[in-house]
Amino acid sequence: MPERGYHHGDLRNALLAATRELVRQRGARGFSVSEAARQVGVSSSAPYRHFADRDALLAATALEGFLELEEQLAELQALETLPHTAAQITTAYLRFAHEDPARFEVMFAHGLDKTQHEDLLQQTFRIQDQLNVRMARHLPRAQATQRAAELWSLAHGLATLSIGGNVQHVLPEVQIGELAASAAKAWARGLTQRPGD
Amino acid sequence: MPERGYHHGDLRNALLAATRELVRQRGARGFSVSEAARQVGVSSSAPYRHFADRDALLAATALEGFLELEEQLAELQALETLPHTAAQITTAYLRFAHEDPARFEVMFAHGLDKTQHEDLLQQTFRIQDQLNVRMARHLPRAQATQRAAELWSLAHGLATLSIGGNVQHVLPEVQIGELAASAAKAWARGLTQRPGD
DNA sequence: TCTCAATGTGAGAGGTTTACACATCAACCT
DNA sequence: AGGTTGATGTGTAAACCTCTCACATTGAGA
Structure with missing residues (x-):
């Protein structure tokens, strides 16, 4: 050195x-x-x-995390069906969260006001876009954005609860990955079944 | 005074x-x-x-939160169909989170090691039970636990992203409540459609 | 070569957590 | 009554942290 x-x-x-x-x-x-x-x-x-201050340093590492997340989502190859795509995205999201749980927490810590960190907000949008594009392949354009948000929510909830140890203790035997895939597929199937209601 | x-x-x-x-x-x-x-x-x-220390004080307020959440879930009246039940639970969860977002964050802050606070863990289980019971009304017993975890994940993801302002900026026009209900129903419909796969 | 803007240093003000010795008091036991 | 004691609050202080400010250093361009 x-x-x-x-x-x-x-x-x-x-x-x-x-x-x-x-x-x-x-x-x-x-x-x-x-x-x-x-x-x-x-x-x-x-x-x-x-x-500028401690939060700015944390926000900058959060930004790095968002960039990396966008990359990892971008690398996923397009799949044929919506259920498979949903499961694929969800498990990828889960994998990312488990790679570095603490950083993942920093990325979404409510302490960091995203409206104060414009770049963070922007990067959040780009990730939404990633999902939008993938949803648009399987759904009417008008639905894509909302559905993308739903999928993101599902993946995010699985990730945070799993990281926090809230799921493992209840379901020690089930692999969290399987649970994620199963939930994502159910959601996706439900969408195409009765689009209304 | x-x-x-x-x-x-x-x-x-x-x-x-x-x-x-x-x-x-x-x-x-x-x-x-x-x-x-x-x-x-x-x-x-x-x-x-x-x-004992700062964390213990925060853990105690988190525990109060979990108790209140359990109450609010217990108060929900049973509904006829799974999709309606799922939507009902999800929106109730969302409402709870929005009542006091900061406390909600404390409840799930990964900083608090739940394995260090036995009472927190216990209360988490009781909430899982709430969901299990409600799922069991509409699903085979063997599935209930896993499905309850899936539903919790969906609700939790919606709550955290919504609180963090990650959804509003993308979908300002859509009410988060509607989005939640829609996602929960889709998930529920997808379950009954092709239970396997 | 000189100057300056960027970057690092040291000292320090003000805030926090937490330990520890000591003060106070209600309740209980004779 | 009167004394003892365990629980609860006080004051002090050590060790940390964030962040500011005046000052030091240096590379790069005029």
């Missing part, structure tokens, strides 16, 4: 990396700007040159 | 009330034990006679 001079050179990115790791270890609540600075080897006030 | 002597008399409850109000105002993150103590009129170390 190269000795560094007075200036770090890439502090912003180094802080983001340290933050992600710290959040992973100690959780969103346990994380502190000071410790991130310490880990990177700068003074505890240095981070404030790059991030 | 009566002058109080050296002892408060009902500090535990007073703290719970103050905590709920503070969490409602400043959010879970903005809440501090000190401020709750100040508000109640005791020294900042007094709360630790009643709660």
Whole structure:
């Protein structure tokens, strides 16, 4: 590891990396700007040159998470039927959440006012769009947006409850992935059955 | 307001009330034990006679939330069909979440390790039971538990995304309640259509 | 070469959590 | 009555954290 001079050179990115790791270890609540600075080897006030405050640093790591989520959704290959597509998206979402639960929590922590962080809001829209496009392949255009929101809700609920350990204790034997696929397929089948009502 | 002597008399409850109000105002993150103590009129170390630490105080208010949620679910009258039941439960859940979003967040904050707070876990089970019973009215017994978890996930996802403002910005015109009912009914219809697969 | 804008440092103000020794008081036991 | 005691509140203080501000350092461009 190269000795560094007075200036770090890439502090912003180094802080983001340290933050992600710290959040992973100690959780969103346990994380502190000071410790991130310490880990990177700068003074505890240095981070404030790059991030307005603690929340801004967390928001920036949340943004990275949203970008990654968009990528992972984009990589999914299109499937034939709506039920399969719904199950595919749901399980992918679940996988992402389980990869780094603490960061996933940061991404949706209500503490971060998304209206204060325009970029976060934008990225949220792009993910919605991902889902819209995929729904539009199997549904009338007029329905797509609402249905996409429904699917997202289903996936998100599965993810958060599962991460929080609320499902495992009740259904230890069932794989959460199977449950997700089953719920998504049921929802999808129900859509095509009686579009009205 | 009566002058109080050296002892408060009902500090535990007073703290719970103050905590709920503070969490409602400043959010879970903005809440501090000190401020709750100040508000109640005791020294900042007094709360630790009643709660092991900050998290314990939050866990206790979360528990109150879970008890209230169980009550509200218990009050729902049984309906004829599965789709109607699913929609009814989902909208009730949503209503509860919107009543006090910050407390709802505290209830499911991953920061609180439910395995550390046995009572929280227990109450979670009782809510699952509520749903199980209602599902069992319309489905084979063997399915009920899993289906209840699916329904809970759907409702929970709708609630968290809606609270976080992730749905409103995408679908400003659609009432979140309608979206919830629609999703729940679709899911329910899909269940009865082709139980297998 | 000189200057300046960006970036890092150190000190410090003000807030928080929590431990600990001590104060107070209601209730209970003689 | 009078004394003891366990529960509950107080005050102090240590260890932390966020964030501000004046100052130091340095690379890059004029």
